[in-house]
Amino acid sequence: MxxxxxxxxxxxxxxxxxxxxxxxxxxxxxxxxxxxxxxxxxxxxxxxxxxxxxxxxxxxxxxxxxxxxxxxxxxxxxxxxxxDPAQFEFQTFRADSRWLPHGHFDTAALVNLMASRRSCRNFSAQPVDRALLEDLVKVGITAPSGSNCQPWTFTLLPDRAMVERLGRRIGDFFRKTNQLAEKSWLRHILKWIGKPELDTYYRQHYATVQRGLAAHANDGRDLLFHGATAGMVVAAENDASCPAEDALLATGNILLAAHAMGLGTCLIGFAIEAMRRDRSIVRLLGIPDYETPHAVIALGWPAETYQRVAWRKPVTIRF
Ligand SMILES: Cc1cc2nc3c(=O)[nH]c(=O)nc-3n(C[C@H](O)[C@H](O)[C@H](O)COP(=O)(O)O)c2cc1C
Ligand code: SF4
Missing domain, CATH: 3.30.70.20 (Alpha-Beta Plaits)
Known part of the structure; x- marks a missing residue:
């Protein structure tokens, strides 16, 4: 094709x-x-x-x-x-199009939202309404973009069956990658000729992937998408001025808005890695070759609660 x-x-x-x-x-x-x-x-x-x-x-x-x-x-x-003003019309809530002046927002409330967003790894089986997913996209595109290119695209996986279909393809990719990485002679030769990637993969990801594949094969557990009932792939056109930044800024908006709407989210880096290395997975989703996926978001209703926000590691600040 x-x-x-x-x-x-x-x-x-x-x-x-x-x-x-x-x-x-x-x-x-x-x-x-x-x-x-x-x-x-x-x-x-x-x-x-x-x-x-x-x-x-x-x-x-x-x-x-x-x-x-x-x-x-x-x-x-x-x-x-x-x-297009219609891009600011939402199906699940009424948005206020009046401009909020600088300083006219509760900083503590905003920070509480940001810090309360957690990567969700326990989703319920409840499906997500498509209207919520479409609204999330519209929240995403309120983000800034380099040169205002707005090069982002959003490919929705609106139900569990679609998430599972993508999961199977990604699982196939990692099964093959692990089979290669098991060959110590191959890792050593590649490293010797200046291609250490397979060896690095073996040390950093092999065991995790092996565990995920075994959990899925033995008792159907989904350690890739954590049982999410919906998903979203955020991509961007390659010839934009800052495609990766733009897609990820939109993604940040979506993660926060999803939390405000009651949805859990988790960024799935393993899915992005598989898509980068195997373009057929990207094509499976109908994403054209002139776009690159920058984020895969697992979405669903969370089956977990926390007592407080999670603290961060000490940060480096320079002046
Ligand atoms: C990755 C990135 C790079 C940007 N670089 C510049 C820049 O160098 N100079 C500038 O004036 N604006 C820059 N912008 C701002 C964009 O032009 C701006 O976000 C866009 O025009 C939309 O306007 P808004 O931020 O008011 O919504 C950048 C934005 C992003 C996301
Ligand atoms: S901002 Fe002022 S100058 Fe510009 S179009 Fe409106 S009224 Fe006219």
């Missing part, structure tokens, strides 16, 4: 003041509404707007489509057609 062909791409976007071209401007300004306050000029990262005859006008030919001008305008005179 041929990998999907990459669709025509928009012009590369760039950080403010960088020489690279960005998207064509889709901003429209209603002169009847504009009062010429100039607020939109101050927040535009691309210097796309100007004031002429007391009204804001589009002068530049580049836009990041960030909607900063639309969000700052006191008279709703600006429409940035690159953005």
């Amino acid at each position: 041929q990998p999907p062909v990459k669709p025509p791409q928009p012009k590369k976007r760039a950080e403010p003041n960088s020489p690279a071209a960005v998207d064509p401007v889709t901003t429209r300004i209603d002169p009847d509404r504009c009062i010429g306050c100039g607020l939109c000029l101050a927040v535009c990262p691309q210097e796309t707007l100007a004031i002429a005859d007391g009204k804001a006008v589009v002068r530049g030919d580049m836009s990041m489509g960030c909607d900063h001008c639309g969000a700052v305008c006191p008279t709703e005179a600006i429409r940035v057609n690159a953005v």
Whole structure:
């Protein structure tokens, strides 16, 4: 089967003041509404707007489509057609689209949420409503992205059967990898010719993988996805300016929002590792070759509670 062909791409976007071209401007300004306050000029990262005859006008030919001008305008005179307000409409809760000024939030409550998120390894068998998964994606995309590329994509595994299907493929990959890693002569030869990866894998992961494979084979226990009833693969288009960062920032949002919604989550690094090394697993999910998965999230209703947040190790801080 041929990998999907990459669709025509928009012009590369760039950080403010960088020489690279960005998207064509889709901003429209209603002169009847504009009062010429100039607020939109101050927040535009691309210097796309100007004031002429007391009204804001589009002068530049580049836009990041960030909607900063639309969000700052006191008279709703600006429409940035690159953005879609429906992306901020949620099915399971009502979101407040008023801007929260700096300092107007309970820091302690925010930190409590962040610190209470735990990697969940005990999920109940209860399925997760698709609406929750779709809402999580929309929370994810409120994250910043390099050059506002928003290159992320989200592949949902909405039920346990889909999670198990992916788990079987990943299990096959690691079974083969462990069979290779068992060959000490192979590890030594590869190490000797400057490829120590299999030896490192053997020392760091072989035993854990072997235990997981045995648990699954002997009594059906799922040590990979921990019995999650849903999952999500967060990928990003490779030619974005910061694809990995963008995908992981969206992922961070999703983990926090899931906790707030009552869902448990766990990032599954073993799944990412398998996808990196065996592209057929990525294709199985319909993810095209011009995207790279950066996070696999196990999701479900948690069957565990804690008494307090978990402490962290001492941190290094430099000035
Ligand atoms: C990985 C990453 C790198 C970024 N680098 C820059 C940068 O070098 N200069 C800059 O002005 N903004 C930078 N940004 C900010 C993005 O341009 C910004 O997040 C995006 O335009 C969306 O706007 P928002 O953060 O207000 O939602 C970066 C963002 C991310 C996530
Ligand atoms: S922020 Fe709105 S009202 Fe003010 S100059 Fe820009 S378009 Fe006009």
